[in-house]
Amino acid sequence: QVRLVESGGAVVPPGRSLRLTCAASGLTFSAYGMHWVRQAPGKGLDWVAFISSNGDDKYYSDSLKGRFTISRDNAKKTLHLQMNSLTTEDTAVYYCVQGPIHGKWLDSWGLGTLVTVFS
Amino acid sequence: SYVLTQPPSVSVAPGQTARIPCGGNNIRRKNVHWYQQMPGQPPALVVYDDGDQPSGIRERFSGSKSGNTATLIITTVGAGDEADYYCQVWDGINEHCVFGPGTKVTVL
Numbered sequence A: 001q002v003r004l005v006e007s008g009g010a011v012v013p014p015g016r017s018l019r020l021t022c023a024a025s026g027l028t029f030s031a032y033g034m035h036w037v038r039q040a041p042g043k044g045l046d047w048v049a050f051i052s053s054n055g056d057d058k059y060y061s062d063s064l065k066g067r068f069t070i071s072r073d074n075a076k077k078t079l080h081l082q083m084n085s086l087t088t089e090d091t092a093v094y095y096c097v098q099g100p101i102h103g104k105w106l107d108s109w110g111l112g113t114l115v116t117v118f119s
Numbered sequence B: 001s002y003v004l005t006q007p008p009s010v011s012v013a014p015g016q017t018a019r020i021p022c023g024g025n026n027i028r029r030k031n032v033h034w035y036q037q038m039p040g041q042p043p044a045l046v047v048y049d050d051g052d053q054p055s056g057i058r059e060r061f062s063g064s065k066s067g068n069t070a071t072l073i074i075t076t077v078g079a080g081d082e083a084d085y086y087c088q089v090w091d092g093i094n095e096h097c098v099f100g101p102g103t104k105v106t107v108l
Helices: none
Strands: A003-007 A018-025 A034-039 A045-051 A058-060 A068-073 A078-083 A092-098 A113-117 B009-012 B018-023 B033-037 B044-047 B061-066 B069-074 B083-091 B096-099 B103-107
Touching: A003 A092, A018 A092, A018 A113, A034 A068, A034 A078, A045 A068, A045 A078, A045 B096, A058 A068, B009 B018, B018 B083, B018 B103, B044 B061, B069 B083
Parallel strands: B009 B103
Antiparallel strands: A003 A018, A018 A078, A034 A045, A034 A092, A045 A058, A068 A078, A092 A113, B018 B069, B033 B044, B033 B083, B061 B069, B083 B096, B083 B103
């Protein structure tokens, strides 16, 4: 059974940086593309970024304006999201999500980690 | 960038069929995927590639497309189906994942 566990969420002031980590188990991690999706309190789903199975391809939401970086370590079965210059609008639960080998849906979701940026 | 539209809410009587629309330009040319999110839980995939069900998902969930609208269909609705439902496509031009704004389903 696929298990994705996010960590690294915290309460931080604007302008700070945070690094989120997702630990994967129950799957051949290196075979799957991975996403980060966020959800602000009481709001809808907001796709953040995608990284291909081997890390060669990375795509980002236009709204991030280059502040976030997605990366992965297939040997350690971990996914990361480096978030810089955080603003209050980045306050959200951040989900780590597995994509299928072929296809463009989002398969298995972690429980999420909460990032709160307060002013 | 590609935009998906959904009504904020849909109400349905118990035992009836819920139909949740998702609009998008030329959506018939895209594969549409659907997620259910129960309160306090992460989303869960209920339909992929327009109408296929993941393993473990009951056949009460299905999908269809017509014109510029995709529809999630939930038959024999019960109180356990009250949740937020999101449609999603992949924008291959911009290489972005796009979600609809979500529809809250209420069982009367």
